[in-house]
């Protein structure tokens with residue numbers, strides 16, 4: 252297994268679980284910032300797993316990944332399976348206005364059959380990744396692991412709330428995992444990268460505690476705005492928050508803490524070292540190790 256710097260925190264855990272040795276990777280920088288990447292030539296002929304989380308700094312992590320894939324390909328492994336615990340640049344699968352770039356398309360072109368044979372992703376922002384990428388995509392979810400980690404603390408009368416329509420299926424998955432009957436949704440409009448507006452809430456019988464869930468928390472603006480609207484309309488007895496990808500940039504922690512959540516639960520698809528110690532962090536290492544074992548048997 253070859254790991255980039257975006258997923259070192261997970262690679263060590265996975266190697267331990269699978270009892271495999273680290274494949275040496277050399278990552279150096281030239282003085283002008285260019286990356287210089289090399290992998291262990293012993294990857295030749297292997298069914299190789301290359302792992303990289305495309306979290307911040309995403310552009311560095313993406314270029315590093317492309318160089319890693321190139322270094323691997325030159326040593327002629329039998330197959331290259333790419334494991335992306337967090338798939339960045341996945342927000343846009345279409346233009347919202349003329350003149351915009353479509354980031355997911357660009358990523359799919361970069362990570363195509365010329366570079367990889369298969370891709371494993373965890374809770375991608377858009378389920379369409381399977382049809383957009385031209386290599387086979389294995390979609391995994393951190394929801395069962397996160398739900399399992401908090402099941403003792405989520406009251407049986409809690410309502411699961413999606414902070415936007417796109418997160419409704421995710422909310423239903425949490426409800427199924429935790430055996431919660433009520434699912435509601437916040438109607439959100441994004442103003443820009445840091446601010447969102449809420450135009451309404453849809454759901455019946457929401458009272459008592461609420462569990463607000465999203466695929467990722469970046470600036471915290473979505474959770475902040477949804478929590479404010481929920482407080483105003485439903486006055487919940489407590490607020491809990493769960494998300495798969497804890498990007499937490501800028502003052503995301505403060506924005507969320509403003510609403511005094513009784514619980515915040517995330518997975519470690521990106522490094523979570525800077526989060527408050529009270530946050531529940533569930534590891535996806537076992538999930539990825541199982542997927543690697545399964546794929547290895549199949550190939």
Ligand code: R5P
Nearest residue numbers: 465467468469470471472473
């Ligand atoms: C958007 O549709 C996503 O599912 C998340 O709601 C969003 O990316 C979270 O970003 P932020 O924390 O900056 O609002």
